[in-house]
Amino acid sequence: MKSGKQRRAEIKARRIQRAVRSGVDCFAPVSVLPVxxxxxxxxxxxxxxxxxxxxxxxxxxxxxxxxCNQAQLWTAKQQKWxxxxxxxxxxSHAVRCRPCRRVEQARIEEARSIAQAGLARKREALGNKE
Ligand SMILES: [Zn+2]
Structure with a gap:
């Protein structure tokens, strides 16, 4: 028997394949929404x-x-959000998977805090001169 995790992975893979196949134009009016x-x-x-x-x-x-170059799915619901x-x-559109996005956000946050600390030091040094 398959575990829930395996089943979810299979469902995700199928959804990715379906998304790759469907070249739906989201800007063209349709009478009935695609599945x-x-x-x-x-x-x-x-x-x-x-x-x-x-x-x-x-x-x-x-x-x-x-x-990480892995095939990912950006779901319709996520896009609406x-x-x-x-x-x-x-x-804009999705470019990173969730784990890579977390890593990237942490990297940006760290870079920002380093830059802010540097600016604070600079301001302090200038303040001491005056
Ligand atoms: Zn990734």
Whole structure:
């Protein structure tokens, strides 16, 4: 018998394959939404000062992680959250898997704190001179 983890991995692999096959155009109006698609809410997408089109719906998108190069899935639901709730840029898309994203966020956070500490030292040194 397969474990839940194995079954989830199989389901994920199938969803990735399906996403790779479907070259659905999310900007073209359709009478019936494709299977697994999530309708977009244009009211929530108005935050961008873009004159381009907004997607009408979201479908699962397959991508390779920028860092570990593994096949990943950016689900329709995650896209809706990113564009409509997190107000992500309309032209942005997922580039890293979750573990690599965590590593990247930690790296950025560390770099920021080092830079801030350096600025604080510099400010202090300048303050002592005056
Ligand atoms: Zn990765």
């Amino acid at each position: 697994g698609a999530v309708a977009a809410d244009p009211e929530q997408l108005r935050h961008n000062n873009t004159h381009g089109q907004f997607p009408l719906f979201y479908v699962d998108r397959a991508f390779s992680c920028r860092d 990113w564009y409509e709730i997190a107000k992500g840029n309309i032209y």
